[in-house]
Amino acid sequence: MKRHVRYPLYFxxxxxxxxxxxxxxxxxxGFAFSFTDWSSYSDEVNFIGxxxxxxxxxxxxLGLAIKNTLIYAFFVTIFVNLIGLMLALMLxxxxxxxxxxxxxxxxxxxxxxxxxxxxxxxxxxxxxGILNNILRSVGLDFIAVDWLNDSRYALLSIIMTELxxxxxxxxxxxxxxxxxxxxxxxxxxxxxxxxxxSKFKNVIFPLLAPSFTVNFLLTIINSLKVFExxxxxxxxxxxxxxxxxxxxxFRNFSRGNWGYATASGLVLTVIVSIIAITxxxxxxxxxxEM
Amino acid sequence: xxxxxxxxxxxxxxxxxFVLALVVIIPFLMIVVNSLKDVTEAGRFKLTxxxxxxxxxxxxxxxxxxxxxxxxxxxLISVGALVxxxxxxxxxxxxxxxxxxxxxxxxxxxxxxxxxMPVSLIPTIxxxxxxxxxxxxxxxxxxxxxxxxxxxIFLMTGYLKTVPRELDDSGIIDGCGPLRLxxxxxxxxxxxxMVTASLLTIISVWNDFMGPFYxxxxxxxxxxxxxxxxxxxxxxSDWNLIFADILVVIMPILVLYFMLQEYIVEGMTAxxxxx
Numbered sequence: 001m002k003r004h005v006r007y008p009l010y011f012x013x014x015x016x017x018x019x020x021x022x023x024x025x026x027x028x029x030g031f032a033f034s035f036t037d038w039s040s041y042s043d044e045v046n047f048i049g050x051x052x053x054x055x056x057x058x059x060x061x062l063g064l065a066i067k068n069t070l071i072y073a074f075f076v077t078i079f080v081n082l083i084g085l086m087l088a089l090m091l092x093x094x095x096x097x098x099x100x101x102x103x104x105x106x107x108x109x110x111x112x113x114x115x116x117x118x119x120x121x122x123x124x125x126x127x128x129g130i131l132n133n134i135l136r137s138v139g140l141d142f143i144a145v146d147w148l149n150d151s152r153y154a155l156l157s158i159i160m161t162e163l164x165x166x167x168x169x170x171x172x173x174x175x176x177x178x179x180x181x182x183x184x185x186x187x188x189x190x191x192x193x194x195x196x197x198s199k200f201k202n203v204i205f206p207l208l209a210p211s212f213t214v215n216f217l218l219t220i221i222n223s224l225k226v227f228e229x230x231x232x233x234x235x236x237x238x239x240x241x242x243x244x245x246x247x248x249x250f251r252n253f254s255r256g257n258w259g260y261a262t263a264s265g266l267v268l269t270v271i272v273s274i275i276a277i278t279x280x281x282x283x284x285x286x287x288x289e290m
Numbered sequence: 291x292x293x294x295x296x297x298x299x300x301x302x303x304x305x306x307x308f309v310l311a312l313v314v315i316i317p318f319l320m321i322v323v324n325s326l327k328d329v330t331e332a333g334r335f336k337l338t339x340x341x342x343x344x345x346x347x348x349x350x351x352x353x354x355x356x357x358x359x360x361x362x363x364x365x366l367i368s369v370g371a372l373v374x375x376x377x378x379x380x381x382x383x384x385x386x387x388x389x390x391x392x393x394x395x396x397x398x399x400x401x402x403x404x405x406x407m408p409v410s411l412i413p414t415i416x417x418x419x420x421x422x423x424x425x426x427x428x429x430x431x432x433x434x435x436x437x438x439x440x441x442x443i444f445l446m447t448g449y450l451k452t453v454p455r456e457l458d459d460s461g462i463i464d465g466c467g468p469l470r471l472x473x474x475x476x477x478x479x480x481x482x483x484m485v486t487a488s489l490l491t492i493i494s495v496w497n498d499f500m501g502p503f504y505x506x507x508x509x510x511x512x513x514x515x516x517x518x519x520x521x522x523x524x525x526x527s528d529w530n531l532i533f534a535d536i537l538v539v540i541m542p543i544l545v546l547y548f549m550l551q552e553y554i555v556e557g558m559t560a561x562x563x564x565x
Contacts, residue, residue, distance in 0.1 A: 011385035015378040022436035026413040112497035176559035
């Protein structure tokens with residue numbers, strides 16, 4: 001029997017319509033608005049050419065925001081993946097305890113980042129906060145610092161907060177990847193006398209490649225978009241030492257300079273796209289080679 | 291590695307896991323015990339049990355924190371968004387996955403771009419004003435649908451790869467048209483992925499801050515997470531109230547997570563790795 005199954009294309013239309021109107025269109029119109037003096041002060045919107053971009057790049061805050069966002073994204077991506085992978089390797093077996101640990105480590109992922117920010121405001125509190133209390137009680141008084149108001153530690157504190165929040169997500173992706181590795185393959189490696197580290201390098205690591213791709217990409221993209229934790233913990237301070245893209249956009253937005261804020265948003269979009277495309281290319285290529 | 295070494299490394303792993311679990315659990319413990327203390331005691335952030343039980347913190351939060359209003363707004367917006375995303379994403383994924391043509395491949399990747407790109411919130415305000423849905427529930431529901439459709443389509447297309455085409459054929463032999471085939475045969479088969487998608491939608495809407503913060507100037511429509519921002523702004527040093535407020539806001543999501551975690555975690559990871 002000849003199969004003549006038809007799947008109508010109009011099934012895609014409702015989703016496409018919503019996505020194009022409410023997601024794609026604002027992105028494109030943002031491109032247009034970034035060349036205007038659109039603001040909350042006047043109803044008129046005038047074309048002003050590259051003025052927004054010119055002042056954006058000459059003000060210097062954008063440079064700081066790019067630098068801080070990239071530093072943040074770099075360390076968060078590395079350590080979220082390291083910790084996530086380590087947890088996954090430790091919990092890759094079925095027992096009551098490991099199920100308990102998996103549930104516990106994923107819990108912070110379902111908490112709103114805004115609320116995580118408030119929780120860590122309390123934890124980092126210099127006088128009474130739990131972190132400094134623990135440090136003092138084990139005799140490490142000299143690192144019981146003012147975590148959020150000292151420019152040397154503020155960005156680090158935000159990064160540590162995100163590790164607490166995000167490591168569980170990387171863990172479950174790695175666990176799912178580990179599940180796809182057949183057990184007899186690992187046992188075979190054991191019989192052959194492969195040491196733990198060579199087992200990891202030659203068996204586990206190559207087979208985990210898809211999980212690496214997913215995790216690296218998701219962590220890097222999400223960390224470039226960081227907002228709530230920074231807003232709550234430092235609001236970009238002290239000075240502009242923890243200013244990131246989304247706090248900069250918000251600052252310009254709340255000053256009423258909407259065209260200008262849109263221009264800063266567009267710079268973020270461009271950077272995210274470049275990094276995402278580059279990363280995907282590199283990681284996919286590596287996956288094929290292995 | 292000798293047996294003895296193996297034993298010791300097992301002990302090391304268990305100890306490390308225990309310490310890391312404490313790192314995750316202690317902040318939650320801090321919220322719970324301090325939400326029951328008075329203002330001065332809560333400000334010390336100790337993990338000790340409260341000397342007196344101050345349940346009136348919760349009374350104050352419910353009276354003044356716009357909690358019920360926030361719960362209702364979050365529920366309304368997330369239910370609206372999950373109905374739209376589930377229905378439209380499942381239809382789109384069905385056509386995309388089953389056709390597998392050049393055009394549907396292109397459309398699939400066109401949706402996936404939305405997974406990566408940041409949302410342009412400020413131009414969205416202008417758009418919503420133009421459409422007459424600014425500051426409205428419909429506006430927020432459509433906004434979340436547009437943001438969540440890409441991931442839902444990604445998840446469902448991956449899931450449909452595991453649903454054999456023979457099932458479509460049997461429906462077609464029975465004389466089903468495309469609509470009956472989809473609603474009578476496909477939708478019931480897609481139930482597990484729909485549960486996962488719904489849970490992820492609820493959690494995303496509940497936890498989102500940026501969307502309502504930029505798009506809703508009308509405080510009466512704020513979701514419950516935005517109400518926390520407002521509440522902390524008002525009582526910035528009353529940590530007993532802040533902790534009580536936080537506890538009240540995260541509790542529904544925690545309950546949902548503990549009850550249905552296999553749908554959330556396994557459904558999502560399966561989708562993420564298949565794509």
